[in-house]
Amino acid sequence: MRWTERQRAMLREMGVPAFWPVEPDAVEPDAVEAAPPSPAAVADVAPRAESPRPAPPPARAVEAPTPVVSVAEPAPVRPAPRATRPGPAPVASPAGRAAPPAEVVLGPRPAGIETMDWPALRTAVAGCQACSLSQSRTQSVFGAGHIEADWMIVGEAPGEQEDKLGEPFVGRAGELLDRMLEAVGLTRAEAPAAQQVFIANVLKCRPPANRNPLPPEVAQCEPYLLRQMALVRPRVVLAMGRFAVQSLLKSSEPLGKLRGRVHQVQGVPVIVTYHPAYLLRSPADKALAWDDLCLAREVLMQSRAQSPDRAPDQSPR
Structure with a gap:
């Protein structure tokens, strides 16, 4: 894939490393290993195969079938079915990451969420007891940013640091998100609605x-x-990660x-784009995330051209 100088500059701003693949040298040792046996070796084997035959022709002719049967019995390598040992793998995987409780304890949601203003919505989220996650959290993570931002970022779920601080996208994933936003002229700091974002999790x-x-929690x-x-009434939403995408779409x-x-x-x-935490593990896909940012910016510019002023929100704030 070829990039323009401008795209490379943007990728450097996002911290994209030089990930272009380098083709390995041609490997030729296989040709040496595949060399045919020497004629001397073949000639040496031939007489040995003929010499035993004349010595005891009748006896060995009768005994020949018997060893064939005995050799044929171990031939059907019965340990082959044992090669299906990947069986324990599925047992280990659920015990590792997918070891959620068999039953999710659900409680009632606050009534009238669809008509709440910002203060009421914050209060409802802070005191929510709608599922068992409320029993293990340190605090809920409501979201952060400009409440009239043109861009809205939707993540998946709070992590350990978010749970402690009560803010979305902190730590290394948050730092990468900041660089991604800066590459398209956005910020999480105090700024007008056109340059700031609002961030929330599923x-x-x-x-x-x-x-x-888990699906019931979502x-x-x-x-x-x-x-x-x-x-918020954003002009464009950037869904980051599989669970954010599945929840919205x-x-x-x-x-x-x-x-x-x-x-x-x-x-x-x-x-739709990748979550910053995934991009930290797979930096080569930062280039794909850059394409997604460019697409979101194009959609935003079209929205601004079609309706420079957004219609006022009729909901209470």
């Missing part, structure tokens, strides 16, 4: 040991996120297949 409480969110938290979208398709397209949620354009 889940407002941290799952124990940072395990994956369903219980979903009304909070949708109400935040309705209050109601799709089980792989994230890679949903990228590069403009989706709609409640009339708001949604762009």
Whole structure:
């Protein structure tokens, strides 16, 4: 893939390393290993095969079938079925990351979330007891940013640091997100709505040991996120990570297949991209995330051209 000088500059701002693959040298030792046996070796084997035959022709002719049977019995290598030892792997994987409780304890959600203003919504999230995550959290993570931002970032769930500080996207993933936003002229610091973002997670409480969110937990938290979208009224939403994408788009398709397209949620354009935590593990995909940012920026510019002033929100604030 070839990049323009401008794109390379942007990638450097995002901290993209030089990840272009280097082709390994051609490996030729296989040709040496595959060399045919020497004629001397073949000639040496031939007479040995003929010499035993004349010595005891009748006896060995009768005995020949018997060894064939005895050799044929071990031939069906019965340990082959034992090669299906990957059986323990599925047992280990659920015990590792996917070891959530068999039953999720659900409680009632606050009534009237769809009509709440910002103060009421914050209070509802802070005191939410709608699922068992409320028992293990340090505090809920409501969200942060400009409440009338053009951009809205949707993540997956709070991690350990977010749970302690009560803020979304902190730590190394937050630092990478800041660099990504700066590359397209955005910031999380105090700024006008056109340059700032509003950030929220699908889940407002941290799952124990940072395990994956469970469907009932996502369903219980979903009304909070949708109400935040309705209050912010962003021009574009950037969904980061598999669980954010599945929650917003109601799709089980792989994230890679949903990228590069403009989706709609409640009339708001949604762009799919990778979570910064994933990009820290797979830095080569930062280039793909840059493409997603560029697409989101194009959608935003089109929205501003079509409606320079957004219609006033009729919801109470």
